[in-house]
Structures are given as C-alpha cells and as structure tokens.
Amino acid sequence: DGGITQSPKYLFRKEGQNVTLSCEQNLNHDAMYWYRQDPGQGLRLIYYSQIVNDFQKGDIAEGYSVSREKKESFPLTVTSAQKNPTAFYLCASSIGRTSQETQYFGPGTRLLVL
Amino acid sequence: AQSVAQPEDQVNVAEGNPLTVKCTYSVSGNPYLFWYVQYPNRGLQFLLKYITGDNLVKGSYGFEAEFNKSQTSFHLKKPSALVSDSALYFCAVRDPPSGGYNKLIFGAGTRLAVHP
Numbered sequence: 001d002g003g004i005t006q007s008p009k010y011l012f013r014k015e016g017q018n019v020t021l022s023c024e025q026n027l028n029h030d031a032m033y034w035y036r037q038d039p040g041q042g043l044r045l046i047y048y049s050q051i052v053n054d055f056q057k058g059d060i061a062e063g064y065s066v067s068r069e070k071k072e073s074f075p076l077t078v079t080s081a082q083k084n085p086t087a088f089y090l091c092a093s094s095i096g097r098t099s100q101e102t103q104y105f106g107p108g109t110r111l112l113v114l
Numbered sequence: 115a116q117s118v119a120q121p122e123d124q125v126n127v128a129e130g131n132p133l134t135v136k137c138t139y140s141v142s143g144n145p146y147l148f149w150y151v152q153y154p155n156r157g158l159q160f161l162l163k164y165i166t167g168d169n170l171v172k173g174s175y176g177f178e179a180e181f182n183k184s185q186t187s188f189h190l191k192k193p194s195a196l197v198s199d200s201a202l203y204f205c206a207v208r209d210p211p212s213g214g215y216n217k218l219i220f221g222a223g224t225r226l227a228v229h230p
C-alpha cells in the first residue's frame with residue numbers, strides 16, 4: 001500500500017447523492033486506475049488515466065466520473081446514476097502505461113449505501 | 115477475448131505443507147502475468163510477475179510461480195505454507211502493447227486457508 005493513499009476508508013451514500021473517493025500517490029507515477037471489487041468477481045476497471053488531463057473509460061464506467069488535474073491525484077465520483085454502488089473501490093498506479101509495468105494498489109475505500 | 119480463470123474458490127492446506135494456487139489464461143499473443151495477494155479490507159499487494167525469460171519466477175514472501183505456455187497456466191506455489199499466508203490471491207493477465215493502453219484482467223480470486 002505504500003505510496004498510494006485512499007480516503008475515506010469507509011463512505012456512506014444516501015439515495016440520489018454523489019460522493020467522491022480520493023486517491024493520491026507520491027510515487028511520481030504517470031498512470032492511475034480505478035477498480036471496483038465485488039465478492040466473487042475479481043476486480044473490474046472503471047477508469048484509467050495515462051497522463052494529466054487525460055482519462056479513458058474502462059469496462060464499467062457508467063455512473064462514475066473522474067478527473068486528473070494533477071499527476072498525484074485521481075479522484076473518483078460515484079454519481080446518483082450508479083444504481084448499485086456498494087463495493088470496495090481500489091485505486092492503483094504504475095510508472096507508465098506499458099504492459100511490463102506493475103500496478104501498485106492503495107488500501108481501498110468501502111462504499112455503502114444507506 | 116482475454117480471460118483469466120482461477121478454478122478453485124478456496125484452497126485449504128496445513129501449515130508446513132506445500133501450496134499451489136492455480137491460474138489459467140487465454141490471451142492473444144504472449145501473455146504478461148501477475149499474482150497479487152489481498153488481506154482482509156486491504157488493497158492488493160504485488161507478489162510476482164512473468165514477462166519473459168525463465169519460466170520459474172520468484173517473488174515476495176517465498177512465493178514462486180511457473181509459467182507453462184503449452185498448458186496456458188501460471189500456478190502460484192510455495193514450498194512450505196504459513197498460517198500468515200491465509201489471504202485472497204488474484205491472478206491477472208495483460209496483453210503486450212498494441213499501440214494503446216493495456217489493462218489488467220483479473221481472475222475471480224482464490225481464498226487460501228492455511229491451518230495450524
């Protein structure tokens with residue numbers, strides 16, 4: 001987990017509410033990623049960003065939005081359009097985008113719906 | 115389409131015995147393969163990866179994995195299991211670059227339980 005921080009550890013969302021999950025890294029990595037983890041399904045990619053001011057949709061981007069205004073920060077917003085947001089959200093980063101590079105993960109944020 | 119399969123939901127092993135966590139893959143081209151471990155309510159920790167070269171890859175905490183191209187497998191192994199190895203293990207695969215972004219495709223995970 002070292003070098004990547006996620007906050008909060010637990011987050012509660014009310015019906016119709018947008019919430020934002022924070023991800024910060026001090027590894028000087030160019031690429032950052034957001035994954036969603038559900039029991040028995042492994043991890044699924046929500047969004048990724050290879051450089052500042054650029055990001056791309058992953059496999060399950062609907063109901064989510066991101067920004068990448070700074071190299072070290074990649075916040076994820078879970079919008080009210082996401083009807084089943086309860087999950088464990090993991091942020092990751094890698095030096096660059098080439099396939100040999102390892103992705104390193106943060107400690108995660110657990111999102112629960114009230 | 116690329117995919118990763120971890121055929122066992124759970125593996126049980128006695129402390130001190132060897133352990134194997136299985137992973138098979140299906141990708142176009144040469145695969146780049148990764149193993150991660152996750153402890154409860156924590157992020158994933160990188161264990162090891164295969165890119166090219168020797169088929170036996172050594173990683174963190176005494177783990178190793180063997181790449182077998184003919185069987186499209188990348189099983190994780192450890193000669194002597196510890197109770198502290200009990201965790202959720204994920205295999206992941208990535209295709210080599212084709213001019214665009216490459217993402218990790220994860221298996222569903224295998225829970226390893228090491229009993230004293």
